[in-house]
Amino acid sequence: MGxxxxxxxxxxxxxxxxxxxxxxxxxxxxFELADAxxxxxxxxxxxVVILRATGRGFNAGVDIKELADDPHHDALIGVNRGCYAAFxxxxxxxxxxxxxxxxxxxxxxxxxxxxxxxxxxxxxxxxGLPEVDRGALGAATHLARLVPPLRLRSMVLLAETATxxxxxxxxxxxxxxxxxxxxxxxxxxxxxxxxxxxTILRRAKEALIGIDPVDVKKSYRFEQGLTYELTLRGxxxxxxxxxxxxxxxxxxx
Numbered sequence: 001m002g003x004x005x006x007x008x009x010x011x012x013x014x015x016x017x018x019x020x021x022x023x024x025x026x027x028x029x030x031f032e033l034a035d036a037x038x039x040x041x042x043x044x045x046x047x048v049v050i051l052r053a054t055g056r057g058f059n060a061g062v063d064i065k066e067l068a069d070d071p072h073h074d075a076l077i078g079v080n081r082g083c084y085a086a087f088x089x090x091x092x093x094x095x096x097x098x099x100x101x102x103x104x105x106x107x108x109x110x111x112x113x114x115x116x117x118x119x120x121x122x123x124x125x126x127x128g129l130p131e132v133d134r135g136a137l138g139a140a141t142h143l144a145r146l147v148p149p150l151r152l153r154s155m156v157l158l159a160e161t162a163t164x165x166x167x168x169x170x171x172x173x174x175x176x177x178x179x180x181x182x183x184x185x186x187x188x189x190x191x192x193x194x195x196x197x198x199t200i201l202r203r204a205k206e207a208l209i210g211i212d213p214v215d216v217k218k219s220y221r222f223e224q225g226l227t228y229e230l231t232l233r234g235x236x237x238x239x240x241x242x243x244x245x246x247x248x249x250x251x252x253x
Contacts, residue, residue: 003029005036011047011194012187013040013095022060023053025108027075030062030082034089041093047201048193049093050186051112052100058125061107064134064243076231080224083108087142088217091115091209094202096193100186101125101164102179107139114142115216117205118193119172120186121164122179128161135239135249136227141219146172 004016015036017023025033040046053059062079069075090097090112099116101109105127113119113127127146131137144152146167154160167173177185193201230236235251242249 003032003036005040007040007043007046010191011045011198012190013043013046013049015040015049015051017051017053017059018055020055022057022104023055023109024060024063025082026063026066027078027082030079030086030108034082034085037086037089037093037097041089041095044198046095047196047198048095048190049097050100050190051090051097051116052183052186053102055103057103057109058099058101058105059107059109059112060104061109061130064240067240073231076228080227083111083138084217084220084224087111087115087139087220091216094205095198096201096205098186098189098193100182101127101173102182104128104161106130106161107134107136110146111139111142111220114139114145117208118174118189119167120175120177120182120189121167121173122182123164123176124179125164125176126161127164127167128159129156130159131227132157133159133239133249134243135230135236137230138220138223138227140223141214141216144214145216146170 001018007013019025019029040049066075096117098118099113100120101113102122102125105113107129110127110129129139129143140156147170164173164176168176175185239249
């Protein structure tokens, strides 16, 4: 269990997240994930990276219980930096990143797939940001890469999810397949990429980053600042406590 990294003789690297029960990552795991993706991208033998997860869902975001149990906010600062590092690692990876998404993809999961180069998803995959209901903000920057502007607003403000079929309709998900076919589909896409010139792929990835109209790192950091403001005001802690205690949140403002 944890974050596993592999590189095959075919030039296909793989990073697998296995943190049951729901792949909600604590602070240390976000940094570990960032290191795994970065290391593969820097390996000259690697031409593409598959990012996938085991279990019920791809990613449930941050470990809310870790945040709720820390009155000094060290965990919040740590997870802010860890998520920033992991999202940036996907975005800056020197080779294409193929995300294979099953089940739920929430919060930090959106930050990962929104920075990927290709997304394939299982038919039961759903994508969303429950942040407003959890006393946080973040990864709207990355969700904006998956859905149109007004759909982005409704998803963020109402904490709604979108299906894989909807994202396929928007063109942000390449393929939607039965769950049993997801890993094979991701590998098929990776094999198509790995068959190309590694040098050209790396320059193509660099070119795509260079022409991006949005500075995703700066944009995401802005969102994180507002999350910290909510924490200082106390409303974020109440939202996190209510989630952990499985009750309705009671807000004074």
